[in-house]
Amino acid sequence: xxxxxxxxxxxxxxxxxxxxxxxxxxxxxxxxxxxxxxxxxxxxxxxxxxxxxxxxxxxxxxxxxxxxxxxxxxxxxxxxxxxxxxxxxxxxxxxxxxxxxxxxxxxxxxxxxxxxxxxxxxxxxxxxxxxxxxxxxxxxxxxxxxxxxxxxxxxxxxxxxxxxxxxxxxxxxxxxxxxxxxxxxxxxxxxxxxxxxxxxxxxxxxxxxxxxxxxxxxxxxxxxxxxxxxxxxxxxxxxxxxxxxxxxxxxxxxxxxxxxxxxxxxxxxxxxxxxxxxxxxxxxxxxxxxxxxxxxxxxxxxxxxxxxxxxxxxxxxxxxxxxxxxxxxxxxxxxxxxxxxxxxxxxxxxxxxxxxxxxx
Numbered sequence: 047x048x049x050x051x052x053x054x055x056x057x058x059x060x061x062x063x064x065x066x067x068x069x070x071x072x073x074x075x076x077x078x079x080x081x082x083x084x085x086x087x088x089x090x091x092x093x094x095x096x097x098x099x100x101x102x103x104x105x106x107x108x109x110x111x112x113x114x115x116x117x118x119x120x121x122x123x124x125x126x127x128x129x130x131x132x133x134x135x136x137x138x139x140x141x142x143x144x145x146x147x148x149x150x151x152x153x154x155x156x157x158x159x160x161x162x163x164x165x166x167x168x169x170x171x172x173x174x175x176x177x178x179x180x181x182x183x184x185x186x187x188x189x190x191x192x193x194x195x196x197x198x199x200x201x202x203x204x205x206x207x208x209x210x211x212x213x214x215x216x217x218x219x220x221x222x223x224x225x226x227x228x229x230x231x232x233x234x235x236x237x238x239x240x241x242x243x244x245x246x247x248x249x250x251x252x253x254x255x256x257x258x259x260x261x262x263x264x265x266x267x268x269x270x271x272x273x274x275x276x277x278x279x280x281x282x283x284x285x286x287x288x289x290x291x292x293x294x295x296x297x298x299x300x301x302x303x304x305x306x307x308x309x310x311x312x313x314x315x316x317x318x319x320x321x322x323x324x325x326x327x328x329x330x331x332x333x334x335x336x337x338x339x340x341x342x343x344x345x346x347x348x349x350x351x352x353x354x355x356x357x358x359x360x361x362x363x364x365x366x367x368x369x370x371x372x373x374x375x376x377x378x379x380x381x382x383x384x385x386x387x388x389x390x391x392x393x394x395x396x397x398x399x400x401x402x403x404x405x406x
Contacts, residue, residue, distance in 0.1 A: 067358045067365070076198050078364050080205025086248060087112075087206075088213045105211045109203075123274075130275045235379055242371040249335040250285045256331060257281050257323055261294060264319045268312055270298060271305055280320075284327070286344055291327075295320035346370060 067074065087108055094104035209216070224232050258281015265273030280294025298316050306312040350370035354362030384390050 064357075067361060075361050075364075076201035077205055078361060079198070080202045081209055082247075082364065083202065083206040084209035084213060085243075086251065087210055089244075089248070091210055091213070101211060101214070105207060108210065109207055113203075127274055127278060130272050235375055238375045238379075239368075239372050242375060243368060246285075246371065247367060249332075252335050253327060253331045254281045254284045254290075257284050257290070257327060260323060260326075261298075261319065265298060265316065268315050268319070269305075270302060270316060272301055273298075276301070280323075286348065291320050291324045346374065 090108055091101065091104040094107060095101060099107065221229070221233070258277050260277075261280045262274045262277025265277055270276065276294055276298045279297065280290045282290070283293060284290030295317065298320065299313070302313050302316045306316070347367070347370055350366040350373075351363055354366035354369065356362070358365075
């Protein structure tokens with residue numbers, strides 16, 4: 047098949063996939079989450095098999111442990127997280143009023159009548175006061191209706207278990223369907239994509255979980271009122287370098303200023319928690335769990351999340367990272383092929399002149 051025909055058919059396939067995601071995004075959501083969970087846990091099942099477990103026993107063991115963790119989270123963590131999130135939204139207008147009072151007492155020139163800072167704070171406070179509760183209610187009613195929650199809780203575990211049980215057989219089946227002439231190249235590219243995803247999703251996912259847990263527990267031990275929410279937010283966006291600590295630290299210190307004003311020891315401990323978290327992440331967690339080269343530039347990652355999130359909603363954000371990783375690997379492969387071609391290297395005379403230039 048000529049390159050032109052291949053490009054045409056691959057373009058048609060891409061268009062079909064995009065249209066399917068557009069129209070069936072909500073239906074595909076539990077299956078995509080289930081596939082992501084199975085992919086995440088496949089190395090654990092492989093390791094249990096190397097220890098002597100059968101694939102069925104390894105899957106059953108992982109399922110029971112995951113079920114136990116889920117029950118603990120639902121009983122202990124999730125209710126507290128929802129409670130603190132609601133309290134933070136309800137308290138936000140008062141916090142902005144306190145901020146205006148604080149600035150008026152210590153920096154009166156910033157809040158002159160008609161000043162930009164004053165108008166901005168008033169507008170922002172009004173938006174939070176008027177829209178905060180409405181935003182929370184809308185998010186709960188639209189993204190987590192009872193039916194959708196029931197579907198997620200039922201379908202996702204079932205899909206995850208079946209995919210985890212048959213993962214190796216599915217990979218072998220796909221490999222058997224590859225065109226024999228192109229199978230080595232496809233395996234090489236797929237292996238690089240898998241390495242990138244494994245480093246990023248499994249590695250950074252573990253880093254986010256560890257840091258989010260650390261931030262939440264440490265801030266709650268210090269006594270920060272909304273420590274669990276701040277830790278959850280900081281851990282959730284840790285996959286973007288420095289952003290998680292910056293956003294979480296700013297939010298924690300900002301809340302701490304209102305709660306611990308005058309108690310500089312507690313405020314200093316809040317700041318020290320995020321400094322220590324960055325030291326641990328940069329010197330221990332990321333080098334050990336992710337590695338030095340992930341292959342996903344933060345700007346490319348943010349761009350992918352923004353584009354796919356805008357086009358396909360939450361489902362698009364789920365597939366943004368795998369697609370970004372695949373595009374990055376394919377782009378590097380294309381660049382390597384280009385640099386190995388005569389278009390880049392030129393003819394024999396061009397190569398000879400380049401060699402002469404190097405010798406000179």
